[in-house]
Amino acid sequence: MAAVDIVVPYWGDPDLFALTVDSVLAQDDDDWTLTILDDHYPDLTAYERYRGDPRITYVRHEENIGITANFAQAAQRASADYVCIPGSDDLLDPGFVRIVKGAIERHPGVDVVQPGVRVIDEHGAPSLPLVDRVKRQLLAPRGETVLAGQDLATSLIRGNWLYWPSLTFRTDTLRRHEFRDGFPVIQDLALLMDIAFAGGSLVYVPEQAFVYRRHEGSASMAALTGGSRFRDERRYYRLAHRLAVEHGWRRTARAARIRIFSRLHAATVLPGALLRRDRAGIASAITHLAGP
Numbered sequence: 001m002a003a004v005d006i007v008v009p010y011w012g013d014p015d016l017f018a019l020t021v022d023s024v025l026a027q028d029d030d031d032w033t034l035t036i037l038d039d040h041y042p043d044l045t046a047y048e049r050y051r052g053d054p055r056i057t058y059v060r061h062e063e064n065i066g067i068t069a070n071f072a073q074a075a076q077r078a079s080a081d082y083v084c085i086p087g088s089d090d091l092l093d094p095g096f097v098r099i100v101k102g103a104i105e106r107h108p109g110v111d112v113v114q115p116g117v118r119v120i121d122e123h124g125a126p127s128l129p130l131v132d133r134v135k136r137q138l139l140a141p142r143g144e145t146v147l148a149g150q151d152l153a154t155s156l157i158r159g160n161w162l163y164w165p166s167l168t169f170r171t172d173t174l175r176r177h178e179f180r181d182g183f184p185v186i187q188d189l190a191l192l193m194d195i196a197f198a199g200g201s202l203v204y205v206p207e208q209a210f211v212y213r214r215h216e217g218s219a220s221m222a223a224l225t226g227g228s229r230f231r232d233e234r235r236y237y238r239l240a241h242r243l244a245v246e247h248g249w250r251r252t253a254r255a256a257r258i259r260i261f262s263r264l265h266a267a268t269v270l271p272g273a274l275l276r277r278d279r280a281g282i283a284s285a286i287t288h289l290a291g292p
Helices: 014-025 045-050 067-077 096-106 130-139 149-158 171-176 187-197 219-226 228-247 250-258 260-276 279-290
Strands: 004-010 032-038 056-060 082-084 112-120 145-148 168-170 201-213
Touching: 004 014, 004 067, 004 096, 014 032, 014 045, 032 045, 032 067, 045 056, 067 171, 082 096, 082 171, 096 112, 096 201, 130 260, 145 149, 149 187, 149 201, 149 228, 149 250, 168 171, 187 201, 187 228, 228 250, 228 260, 228 279, 260 279
Parallel strands: 004 032, 004 082, 032 056, 112 201
Antiparallel strands: 082 168, 112 168, 145 201
16 A cells, blocks of 8 residues: 655745644544655744654755755655645645545556645635636546546646646656756646656546645746746747657647647736736737737
8 A cells, every 4th residue: 555755845934834734644544754844944933843743754954945946855855655745835634645545546556646626815715716717617527537648748738737736746756757947837737747748647536635725926926927927838838849749649739739728828817917007917918829
């Protein structure tokens, strides 16, 4: 039976982080380990709160190394066959480990597990903005589904319906793939596409097991309003199209060329940019809608 390591890269609100850790400790299946990677957050509250708990391995970096490097360390520190790397403000439902392990047992060797996700806002209130409604109603499978290779790549490049912090990875698969340089906002999609191009597989389990906290002030939202996200997306979609052609994956190549949901995303951003008279935002959305 596969064990699951939970590694939490920490930088942020100590109170939200405490909720994350408490949600791990409340699991109804005890077959887990928890490692905290404190990226030298200046407030020592979290360190003092958890460093003596025998169920927790607490590592505090001597200096801040940044979220990407901290995530890479999380993958390297995992010792179990599978690892989940949630955000330090997300929550695991009590059945998370049990549900993920059940999916792995039903689909031995699967590379990625995506459980059902509930979304909350920065204050903890239930939230379902347009992006999450699209993920749930138009992009995600309806029932338990295994996708691999071209099917997985086509599904993701059509519209990324996954929730990155909720994913559980086969540890050796994650270690074989690194974030691509040059795509800071969508590096999660790029890594998952690389797993798909390598023939990897993903199982979607609709049973809710994870609570994802969406922040309006996040880095991805700032990149969206500033225009860099759409620039990154166009560059990556061109790369994905080339890789799909090299693999002979026509459906994936066509989806990368059309990028329908990526364009629709720009269409939803445009009205707000117009209301704000945000010239950069307007130009970015229009370019993304019309450009190749």
